[in-house]
Amino acid sequence: MSESAPLIRPGAGPAIVFRDVVKTYETPKGPFQALGGVSFTVEQGEIFGLLGPNGAGKTTLISILAGLTRASRGQVSVLGHDVVSDYAQARRLLGVVPQELVFDPFFSLREALRIQSGYFGIQNNHEWIDDLLNSLGLADKANANMRQLSGGMKRRVMVAQALVHKPRVIVLDEPTAGVDVELRQTLWQFVSRLNREGSTVLLTTHYLEEAEALCGRIAMIKRGQVLALEKTSVLLSRASSNVLRFKTDAQLPAELASKARVTGRVVQLPAHNALEVEQILAAVRESGAVVEDIEIRKADLEDVFLDVMAEGVAS
Amino acid sequence: MMGWKTLFYKEVLRFWKVSFQTVAAPVLTAVLYMMIFGHVLEDHVKVYDTVSYTAFLVPGLVMMSVLQNAFANSSSSLIQSKIMGNLVFVLLTPMSHWAWFVAYVGSSVARGLVVGLGVLLVTVWFGQPGAVAPWWILVFAVLGAAMLGALGLIAGLWAEKFDQLAAFQNFIIMPMTFLSGVFYSIHSLPPFWQQVSHLNPFFYMIDGFRHGFFGVSDVSPWLSLGVVSVAFLIVSAVAVQLLRTGYKIRH
Numbered sequence: 001m002s003e004s005a006p007l008i009r010p011g012a013g014p015a016i017v018f019r020d021v022v023k024t025y026e027t028p029k030g031p032f033q034a035l036g037g038v039s040f041t042v043e044q045g046e047i048f049g050l051l052g053p054n055g056a057g058k059t060t061l062i063s064i065l066a067g068l069t070r071a072s073r074g075q076v077s078v079l080g081h082d083v084v085s086d087y088a089q090a091r092r093l094l095g096v097v098p099q100e101l102v103f104d105p106f107f108s109l110r111e112a113l114r115i116q117s118g119y120f121g122i123q124n125n126h127e128w129i130d131d132l133l134n135s136l137g138l139a140d141k142a143n144a145n146m147r148q149l150s151g152g153m154k155r156r157v158m159v160a161q162a163l164v165h166k167p168r169v170i171v172l173d174e175p176t177a178g179v180d181v182e183l184r185q186t187l188w189q190f191v192s193r194l195n196r197e198g199s200t201v202l203l204t205t206h207y208l209e210e211a212e213a214l215c216g217r218i219a220m221i222k223r224g225q226v227l228a229l230e231k232t233s234v235l236l237s238r239a240s241s242n243v244l245r246f247k248t249d250a251q252l253p254a255e256l257a258s259k260a261r262v263t264g265r266v267v268q269l270p271a272h273n274a275l276e277v278e279q280i281l282a283a284v285r286e287s288g289a290v291v292e293d294i295e296i297r298k299a300d301l302e303d304v305f306l307d308v309m310a311e312g313v314a315s
Numbered sequence: 316m317m318g319w320k321t322l323f324y325k326e327v328l329r330f331w332k333v334s335f336q337t338v339a340a341p342v343l344t345a346v347l348y349m350m351i352f353g354h355v356l357e358d359h360v361k362v363y364d365t366v367s368y369t370a371f372l373v374p375g376l377v378m379m380s381v382l383q384n385a386f387a388n389s390s391s392s393l394i395q396s397k398i399m400g401n402l403v404f405v406l407l408t409p410m411s412h413w414a415w416f417v418a419y420v421g422s423s424v425a426r427g428l429v430v431g432l433g434v435l436l437v438t439v440w441f442g443q444p445g446a447v448a449p450w451w452i453l454v455f456a457v458l459g460a461a462m463l464g465a466l467g468l469i470a471g472l473w474a475e476k477f478d479q480l481a482a483f484q485n486f487i488i489m490p491m492t493f494l495s496g497v498f499y500s501i502h503s504l505p506p507f508w509q510q511v512s513h514l515n516p517f518f519y520m521i522d523g524f525r526h527g528f529f530g531v532s533d534v535s536p537w538l539s540l541g542v543v544s545v546a547f548l549i550v551s552a553v554a555v556q557l558l559r560t561g562y563k564i565r566h
Contacts, residue, residue, distance in 0.1 A: 025566075068406055069566045088409035096407050102400035106329045118321025119408035161404060 095167030239299030250289030326422030369442030393471025423464025451527030
């Protein structure tokens with residue numbers, strides 16, 4: 001990898017570059033390709049969303065970026081610094097919040113943050129540590145042992161640990177998985193502030209409304225391939241305009257069931273115009289089903305996501 | 316880049332916070348050995364003409380504790396961090412493989428010396444071994460602890476489960492320390508077993524260490540220094556290579 005030309009001049013240009021990243025794992029059942037040639041760029045100052053179902057390769061991609069995993073092929077750089085040949089500089093610029101909830105049971109919260117700073121060669125950053133503790137609502141727990149903290153608190157500590165060295169590029173791998181509404185609000189406010197102050201943010205999340213609200217651009221990946229990469233507004237406009245939503249207890253006719261998004265009693269179907277709405281309702285009525293709470297709403301990112309994923313299967 | 320200092324500090328703090336288990340317990344074990352073996356064998360075993368058996372036993376027990384605890388420090392820290400998943404906080408940093416090596420081996424030496432000093436302080440009342448050549452004592456204590464710290468690093472990286480690490484400890488480290496002449500001089504062994512003992516690098520650590528106390532030993536301390544140094548370099552080269560390639564920690 002080090003023989004090829006540098007992607008760009010260090011320090012300038014894009015925040016993150018993935019170029020043709022392939023990752024193949026050896027498994028007892030034979031080689032498994034987690035990433036099949038992923039290429040995209042995250043510009044400085046963006047909040048960039050990486051979406052995909054479980055097993056799509058999001059965490060593998062982030063692990064390669066963070067140096068936790070080595071790519072089988074391809075190149076990855078952070079602000080022009082190759083994550084393999086120039087790993088020390090790349091990691092200094094990068095703050096990663098891993099997906100799994102982990103902590104070191106030997107230390108208090110403040111000790112953990114001081115130690116994490118020291119790994120980056122930083123001392124006497126008490127002010128910044130205090131700022132982190134305050135911004136993430138951890139100030140009153142600063143001297144508590146990590147074992148005494150709740151899951152949500154531990155998650156906040158992981159965010160603080162990723163930020164102790166003031167990284168210019170922040171990577172959040174499903175930071176809001178399993179955390180309460182209050183923390184999500186706190187976290188996104190803080191991330192937005194860091195972004196306004198110049199940090200680039202790459203995030204993965206399963207909460208698509210969060211991605212829709214926060215991310216300027218979004219990449220959707222599945223089975224190690226990028227299926228869509230657009231500005232969020234462009235992606236939303238790609239949606240099939242409207243969604244017909246109603247509740248029913250009955251089974252849907254087969255031709256509708258294949259297109260429908262069903263959550264318990266709630267059925268959601270794409271509908272481009274009034275004629276399609278009428279046709280759907282007629283088909284449901286013919287099948288003998290009773291529907292209630294009918295409404296028509298604008299398509300959201302979740303609809304686009306499901307469309308893209310379905311296209312991915314078809315291709 | 317001073318990251319290694321922090322990792323070293325963190326590793327020392329880690330064992331110090333549980334010092335009841337990591338320091339006090341091995342000291343107590345050594346006292347028990349001293350009381351039982353010293354009492355039973357005092358009148359039966361004569362190693363060197365001028366040295367009582369209990370005095371002979373003191374440096375052996377000290378060095379055994381140094382070695383076993385140095386090994387335990389790096390190996391148990393690594394496997395715990397791997398299994399708990401918190402090794403990721405170290406993996407995400409810009410620290411080089413040399414920083415890892417120095418920090419893990421250095422903290423293992425620190426624990427080995429702290430435990431060794433503790434064992435010395437409590438066993439020395441049973442039989443005063445003297446200290447004819449203190450520099451030899453220090454050199455072999457540090458070098459022996461460093462080699463076992465590096466070996467613990469390898470074991471901690473290799474092991475994926477606690478029982479694998481326990482197997483490494485019980486089937487390799489324990490026999491090699493027990494069969495190295497902690498409790499006896501190898502001159503008391505039949506010629507064949509004397510030869511076998513000479514293949515064990517742990518024998519040279521303990522023999523050289525003991526030379527510092529009595530000024531007499533089974534082999535020259537210079538030979539011991541040579542063997543232990545070469546063993547340390549080989550083990551370190553393996554450990555550094557495993558760290559450099561991210562063996563079992565970077566996939």
